[in-house]
Amino acid sequence: YPESMTDRSYRDQILVLTYPMIGNYGVPSDKDVDKMNLPKHFEWIDGISVAGLVVGEICTTPSHWRQTSTLSKWMEDQGIPGISDIDTRELTKKIRENGTILGRITYELPKPDTDMKLLDPNSRNLVDECSVKKPIVYNPSGSPRICAIDCGLKLNQIRCFVARGARVELVPWNYNLNASTFDGLFISNGPGDPVVCKATVTQIQKILKESNIPIFGICLGHQLLSTAIGCKTYKMKYGNRGHNLPCIHHGTKRCFMTSQNHGFAVDAKTLPSDWEVLFTYANDHTNEGIIHKTKPYFSVQFHPEHTDGPEDLELLFDIFLDAVKERLSGNIPKSIKQNLTEKLTYKPRLDITLPERPKKVLILGSGGLSIGQAGEFDYSGSQAIKALKEEKIQTILINPNIATVQTSKGLADKVYFLPLTPEYVEQVIKAERPNGVLLTFGGQTALNCGVELDRAGVFDKYNVKIMGTPIQSIIETEDRKIFAERVAEIGEKVAPSEAVYSIAEALDAAETLGYPVMARAAFSLGGLGSGFANNQEELKILAKQALAHSNQLIIDKSLRGWKEVEYEVVRDAFDNCITVCNMENLDPLGIHTGESIVVAPSQPLSNGEYNMLRTTAIKVIRHFGVVGECNIQYALNPESEQYYIIEVNARLSRSSALASKATGYPLAYVAAKLSLSVPLPDIKNSVTGSTTACFEPSLDYCVV
Incomplete structure (x- = not known):
């Protein structure tokens, strides 16, 4: 706000x-x-x-x-x-x-x-009321020189240019432009009807006629550039406003989250023949950007620079400045359209995409559960079966628990009531000969079983494809030492910690890190064997318990009292990536999420903190190559913006079921579709039945 x-x-x-x-x-x-x-x-x-x-x-x-x-x-x-x-x-x-x-x-x-x-405020010239009255220069010694027409600009637009070394001269909306005084023209956002800004349109037309200086417009700037080239604009019934609106890039068909605030739109049908559509809003199919086929002119309706909004397309500033610098250097410039398409193109990994769709898929179910415990994995498995059946794929389920929904008649085509151990699963694979297997829908039990089967070469032996997140990514997120190294590769940090394999090593690690410390068992269910230790005696007891559950123990520097925040993230094989829900534990760090009271969405996080952690979540999940659904957990200092990544669960987790219920977004169902290499924008929103599932739900309610 x-x-x-x-x-x-x-x-x-x-x-x-x-x-x-x-x-x-x-x-x-x-x-x-x-x-x-x-x-x-x-x-x-x-x-x-x-x-x-x-x-x-x-x-x-x-x-x-x-x-x-x-x-x-x-x-x-x-x-x-x-x-x-x-x-x-x-x-x-x-x-x-x-x-x-x-x-x-x-x-x-x-x-x-x-x-x-x-x-009616739109009957006035709101741009004239709020525009600066005389030019203001930012970063006077910078280069290249950008002239920014102030129609109601957001400050972060200036920051985006200055951070990239540019000099910015902010001029009034009706300023008499002289093409010899700048290297690139930027037209900002602003309030009201674009028809009122005739003086701005005249100046843009003058620059288009007199020079080939690159031009970039945002929001109202997009509408003004469109008007200058002869397009029509119209008032929308309601407009598009929010931080989470999906836009499709026409060159690559990839979908990006954008921040929008506009009540008017450009009629793409009135575009001249030498221009084309650049972006389209995925839900109502209104125009979100235009680009000249050969000249360095383009504009977008959304806000790529938004302060504390999605940063998915901030690279548009780089694209614009590249065009400005190319022109200044005298090189034959690469067209903006070509440069942007190259930057946004993603080549899917061959080990993730499916060369052909499997006819029969094995699902490792939720395993033996106590009554009232971990029904969340029953939910995720049931949703996976539902999604695969829609795609006409035969489903084989292994689950020893008869008291579950997923084992009910009419869901899976065949159910084996057998323990989730490598020996039994191999027997089922030998008998059924499935083409693919899903490991991430049955919680930690199924995941551990899948990792063991892969290490034993069982999947290769029977030519079974692991669908969704690659097994290597699962191992990298589960092994705490490898995880810390991989996270460090992209400049992010986990809490200072050491991976140990004995009580003696645990005591040495604690001396290095300093008490109090937190001990956590790797590859464990529900945080078994985890807790805080204030001294050697407490750590000995904890380490003994933890090493009974796992051969690897993590000793973390204590962050007790920090906030624990987590995000549910969805990514497809084509690098479309969204965060579906963020949650905050009512208890401070140290209480396992599964046992804590959780609030969604998080309450006292500022917009800046929310988007800082969102950007990091997407960066981390892309780095690990997760395909499907996963969650990332953070420790956030309550007195600053300092944070550490606690862990990534490269599978459906207990909080995934809560997030699905809280937002109405069927995470497990979507994850199962993504495992078949279906692009996220092609999946329909299960609530509306018509809009895309590639969006980030915004809640007008609070879930506890």
């Missing part, structure tokens, strides 16, 4: 926030600035841009290390009205049905004949 409320694209609009409780992390200080003296946590320098705020419930006691004020006090200080205890879900339905509507906040119900004096 600090970002949205200071975003000039929302100028003079009443903003409705659909999440039930707002203000949990307070408001940070506007004195916290970067090296250019720009506020770090807001979208502009002049305070709040919105006309008013409507929320379900306001938090009066925020909890965050950065807060300097409550949301209410911040608004009060700037004279911005707000109202709480409103049924925002019902209000959202009205807006959905009627489109964006005029309204006002009142103290009492108006009488029927009262003139409400509703004013």
Whole structure:
């Protein structure tokens, strides 16, 4: 909310926030600035841009290390009205049905004949009201020189250019442009109807006519560039607003999460013949970007730079600056279209994609369970069977537990009530001769069994393909020592720790790390043999217990009291990657997630922290080559943005079932489809039946 409320694209609009409780992390200080003296946590320098705020419930006691004020006090200080205890879900339905509507906040119900004096902000030139009045230069000694037309720009657009070495001159919306004074033209976002900005369109047309200087537009800038080349724009019924909207890149067909805030759109049917569509919104198929076929001009409707939003396409700034530098160097430039397609192209690993679809698949089920325990893996296995049956694939299930849904009549084509041990599974493989096997739907028991079978060469012997996440990735995430090394390769950190194999080694490791320490058994179920030790005696007892469950023990530096946060991540064989749900343990670090009270989505994380951990999650999961669903757990310092990665479960976990129930996103079902090398954008959203499953659910409710 600090970002949205200071975003000039929302100028003079009443903003409705659909999440039930707002203000949990307070408001940070506007004195916290970067090296250019720009506020770090807001979208502009002049305070709040919105006309008013409507929320379900306001938090009066925020909890965050950065807060300097409550949301209410911040608004009060700037004279911005707000109202709480409103049924925002019902209000959202009205807006959905009627489109964006005029309204006002009142103290009492108006009488029927009262003139409400509703004013339409779009009837004014909002861009003129909020644009800078004279040029401002950032990073004066930088290169190349970028002229940025300020229609209501977000500060992070300046940061994205300056971080890449550019000099940025921010000019008013109606500034008389001189092509000899800059090397690249950038057109920013802003509020209102693009038709009002005739002066900006005239200046863009002048640059297009007089030079071949590269041009890049974002949001309103996209609409203004489109208008300048002769396209039509139109007002959408509701518009697209949110941090989690999927866009398809036409050159590669890959899907990316984007941040959007627009009520107008470009009519792609009116594009001139030498232009083409660059991106399309996956759900309503509206235009999200255009590009010239040969010249260095392009624009996007979404926000690749968004402060604390998805960073999936921030490389568009690199693409633009590459074109600017190529032109300056006098080289024959590679077209922007070609450069972007090359950067976004992903070649799937041959060991992951299936050359041909299997006819018969073996599923390792949930294993022997106690009543009321770990029914989550019964859920994931059942969903996998359902997904494979839809694809007309024969399913063979091994599960010794008769009291499960997945062993019920009518689900799997054949069920073996046998223990999940390598000996029994090999006998079933020998008898059934399946083409593929799923290891990640039965929890740790099934995973460990699969790893043993692979090491023994059983899958190779019977020509059984491991579907989904490669076995090597599973081993790398389970072996704590290898995991720490692999994570370090991409500049991320796990908590300082050592892998040991005896009590003596455990005591030596603890001396090196310093007490207190946490001991954890590798490859263990439900955190067996884990706990904190404050001294040698406690560690001896813990190590003895843990080494009874596993041959490898991890001694971690104690992070007791830190927050434990986890993300459920989905990735397909073609590198489309999303985070479906994030959760926070009510208990601090040290209580196993399966035994802790969990809140989804996490409450006192700021938008910046949420997206910092989201970006890391996607980076880590891509690095390990996970295909399907997995979760990543973090320890987050409650007094800073310092974090460590605790672990990655390269399988469906207990929290996956919770996340599926919390969000309505069927993680196990989708993961099973992905194991067949089905691209994530091709899978349908199970709730709507028409939109894509390649999206990140946003909740207007809280789950405990």
